[in-house]
Amino acid sequence: MKTIKLLPPALALAGALAIAGCSGGETDAGTPVGHHSSGAASPAATPSGRAQTFAQADVMFAQGMIPHHRQALEMSALAGEQASDPEVKRLAAAIERTQDPEIATMSGWLTAWGKPVPGGSSDGGHAGHGGSGHGDMDGAGGMMSEEDMRRLRAAEGAAFDRLFLEQMIEHHRGAVTMAEKEIRDGRYGPAVALAKVIVKSQSAEIATMERMLAG
Numbered sequence: 001m002k003t004i005k006l007l008p009p010a011l012a013l014a015g016a017l018a019i020a021g022c023s024g025g026e027t028d029a030g031t032p033v034g035h036h037s038s039g040a041a042s043p044a045a046t047p048s049g050r051a052q053t054f055a056q057a058d059v060m061f062a063q064g065m066i067p068h069h070r071q072a073l074e075m076s077a078l079a080g081e082q083a084s085d086p087e088v089k090r091l092a093a094a095i096e097r098t099q100d101p102e103i104a105t106m107s108g109w110l111t112a113w114g115k116p117v118p119g120g121s122s123d124g125g126h127a128g129h130g131g132s133g134h135g136d137m138d139g140a141g142g143m144m145s146e147e148d149m150r151r152l153r154a155a156e157g158a159a160f161d162r163l164f165l166e167q168m169i170e171h172h173r174g175a176v177t178m179a180e181k182e183i184r185d186g187r188y189g190p191a192v193a194l195a196k197v198i199v200k201s202q203s204a205e206i207a208t209m210e211r212m213l214a215g
Contacts, residue, residue, distance in 0.1 A: 066103055
């Protein structure tokens with residue numbers, strides 16, 4: 001497998017926060033925000049006192065991406081224990097360092113908006129997010145089915161490395177599709193900024209993983 005060229009681990013998240021700062025900052029988690037009807041843009045108070053709006057698309061993006069990221073973290077934790085290729089281990093560690101803070105960020109948005117934060121399990125629905133339908137996957141934004149996860153947990157060595165890369169490529173493709181929808185339909189600046197970072201960073205990781213498989 002070929003050597004991975006990864007960006008510094010915090011770069012993707014830092015980029016999102018930098019862009020978000022230009023648009024007025026994140027919602028103040030301590031500011032109560034009422035529930036609003038589906039599809040309607042709603043004002044969200046920021047620490048500076050300026051109002052930003054969020055739409056149902058922003059809520060769906062955060063509620064869908066949080067469990068999606070959690071499953072990526074579960075897969076990456078398995079790679080830390082079971083992968084034989086050090087480059088696969090490095091890639092998995094980079095995914096963990098990037099996506100764990102993003103979960104915290106999106107959870108903070110939902111709390112500030114008065115919307116439910118998805119539970120801790122990565123098993124669960126991605127309502128409204130279509131998947132690629134490849135292999136045994138459940139078709140929800142590239143999410144792995146329980147059978148996919150069982151196969152990954154049971155694999156070892158080079159077989160694990162290949163299966164991890166194949167599954168994570170499809171997982172990333174689902175995330176890119178979800179993020180592109182947020183870019184089109186979202187209204188909350190920091191969420192749209194994070195979606196752009198996800199598209200750029202995970203597309204690059206997909207290309208890296210495809211080269212690794214080909215190699």
